[in-house]
Amino acid sequence: MVPFFQSIWWLLVLIGVMILIHELGHFWAARYFDVRVDAFSFGFGPRLFGYRRGETDFRFSLIPFGGYVKMAGEQPGDDSASDPRSFLAKPRWQRLIIAFAGPFMNIVLAVAVVTGMFMVRFPKEPDSADPVIGYVVPGSAAALAGVQPGDQVVQIDDKSHPTWYDVQFREVSSANRAMSVQVRRNGERLRLSVTPVYDQHRGVGFAGWDHQVDVEVKSVIPGYAADQAGLRAGDILLSVNGQPLRSTAGLPEAIRNSNGAPVPIVYKRGGQTGSLSIVPRFAEDEKRWMIGVLPEERMEFTALSFPDALRESFRENARYATIIFQMLKGIVERRMSPRSLSGPVQLADAARQAAQEGPMAFVGLMAMVSLNLAVFNLLPIPILDGGVILMLLVEMLMRRDLSMQVKEAVLKLGFVFLMVVVAFVLYSDISKILPPG
Numbered sequence: 001m002v003p004f005f006q007s008i009w010w011l012l013v014l015i016g017v018m019i020l021i022h023e024l025g026h027f028w029a030a031r032y033f034d035v036r037v038d039a040f041s042f043g044f045g046p047r048l049f050g051y052r053r054g055e056t057d058f059r060f061s062l063i064p065f066g067g068y069v070k071m072a073g074e075q076p077g078d079d080s081a082s083d084p085r086s087f088l089a090k091p092r093w094q095r096l097i098i099a100f101a102g103p104f105m106n107i108v109l110a111v112a113v114v115t116g117m118f119m120v121r122f123p124k125e126p127d128s129a130d131p132v133i134g135y136v137v138p139g140s141a142a143a144l145a146g147v148q149p150g151d152q153v154v155q156i157d158d159k160s161h162p163t164w165y166d167v168q169f170r171e172v173s174s175a176n177r178a179m180s181v182q183v184r185r186n187g188e189r190l191r192l193s194v195t196p197v198y199d200q201h202r203g204v205g206f207a208g209w210d211h212q213v214d215v216e217v218k219s220v221i222p223g224y225a226a227d228q229a230g231l232r233a234g235d236i237l238l239s240v241n242g243q244p245l246r247s248t249a250g251l252p253e254a255i256r257n258s259n260g261a262p263v264p265i266v267y268k269r270g271g272q273t274g275s276l277s278i279v280p281r282f283a284e285d286e287k288r289w290m291i292g293v294l295p296e297e298r299m300e301f302t303a304l305s306f307p308d309a310l311r312e313s314f315r316e317n318a319r320y321a322t323i324i325f326q327m328l329k330g331i332v333e334r335r336m337s338p339r340s341l342s343g344p345v346q347l348a349d350a351a352r353q354a355a356q357e358g359p360m361a362f363v364g365l366m367a368m369v370s371l372n373l374a375v376f377n378l379l380p381i382p383i384l385d386g387g388v389i390l391m392l393l394v395e396m397l398m399r400r401d402l403s404m405q406v407k408e409a410v411l412k413l414g415f416v417f418l419m420v421v422v423a424f425v426l427y428s429d430i431s432k433i434l435p436p437g
Contacts, residue, residue, distance in 0.1 A: 224292020
C-alpha cells in the first residue's frame with residue numbers, strides 16, 4: 001500500500017502546482033480589470049479552512065483534485081450580475097482575457113520549467129532525420145511488411161526525412177491503416193506498406209519496430225541476477241547472446257528467448273569493455289524471464305545559455321502541443337482510441353515514478369502536465385475556459401449577448417459531457433492496470 005499512498009501524495013503535489021498557477025492567472029487578470037473575486041479555492045466542495053484577505057476568501061476545500069476562482073456575476077442568473085464590478089459587467093474583450101489567463105499561465109509555467117531544465121541539462125538527441133531501424137519484433141506488422149534492422153527510414157506517408165518522433169506518431173495514429181514507408185537498404189530505396197495492428201491495451205497502433213540507439217542501463221533492481229553479476233547503472237550494453245544490441249526493445253526479447261539459460265552480455269564501462277554471464281529468473285508477477293535491468297537510450301547532455309534554452313523550450317513545447325492536438329484529432333477521426341488518453345490513475349503512478357527518479361524528472365513531468373492542462377482547458381467545451389472564450393467570440397460576432405436560456409443550456413450540456421469524459425478516462429485508466437483477460 002505504500003506505493004499507492006506515495007502516488008496519491010505526489011499527484012497532489014503535482015496538480016497542486018498546476019491548480020495554483022492556473023487559478024492565479026484568472027485571479028490576477030480579474031483583479032487587473034477590477035472584477036470582484038469572492039473566492040479563490042484549492043479544491044471543490046465544502047470549505048475546510050482558509051482565510052479572508054480583503055473581499056476574497058482564500059480557502060482549501062474537501063475535494064483536492066481541482067480548484068476555481070469565483071468571480072461576482074460569473075454565472076448566468078447570478079444575483080451579482082448587476083454589480084459594476086461583476087464579471088458579466090465587464091467588456092467582452094476583458095472577459096476573454098480573464099478566461100484565457102489561466103491556460104496562458106500553464107503555458108508560461110511549461111516554457112519556464114523546460115527553459116530552466118535545459119540550462120542545466122539539455123539532451124543532445126542522437127536521433128536525427130532518417131532514423132535507422134534497430135529492432136523488429138518477430139511476426140509483427142513491420143516484420144510482415146519486410147522491414148529489417150539496419151533499414152533507414154527516409155519517408156513515411158507524405159513526410160520526408162522524418163525523425164523517430166514522426167515515425168512513432170504515424171505508427172500510433174494509424175491502427176489498421178496502411179502506412180507507406182520508404183527505406184534505404186544497402187544503397188537501394190525500397191517502398192514498403194506497414195499496417196500497424198490495434199493495441200487494445202493502449203488504444204493505439206503498434207507496428208513492432210524500434211530505432212537504432214546505444215543502450216544504457218538506467219537502473220538495476222537490487223537482488224536480481226544483473227545486480228549480483230555486477231552490472232551497474234550507466235553501463236553501455238554492446239551485445240546480448242552474441243548479437244549486437246541496437247535497441248532497448250531488443251534486450252527483454254533476448255532475455256525472454258533465453259528461457260532461463262545463461263545470457264552472455266558484453267558491456268562498456270568507463271571506456272573499458274567487459275563481459276558477464278547472467279542467469280535470468282522467472283518473475284511470477286510479471287510472467288516473464290528477467291535479469292533486473294531497466295534499459296534506456298543513451299543520451300549526451302550539455303548546458304545551454306538562457307537565450308538558447310528559451311528558444312529550445314519554445315520549440316519543444318510547440319512540438320509537444322502539436323502532438324496533443326494531433327492525438328485529439330486522431331481520436332475524433334477514429335484513427336486512435338480514447339483509451340490512449342491518460343487520467344489521474346496513470347498520472348499518479350507517473351508522478352510517483354518521476355519523484356523517485358529525481359527533481360529533474362518530476363519538474364519535467366510537471367511541464368508536460370501543465371501544457372496538457374492548458375490545451376485541455378482551451379478546448380471549446382462549455383464549462384471549460386475554451387467554451388467561455390468561444391461563447392464570447394460568438395457574442396462579439398453577433399454584437400449582442402446570447403439569451404440566458406441558451407447560456408444555461410450550454411453550461412448544463414458541457415457539464416454532462418465533461419462528467420462522461422471523466423468517467424470514461426477513469427474507467428480506461430483502471431482497465432489499463434488490470435491484468436488482461
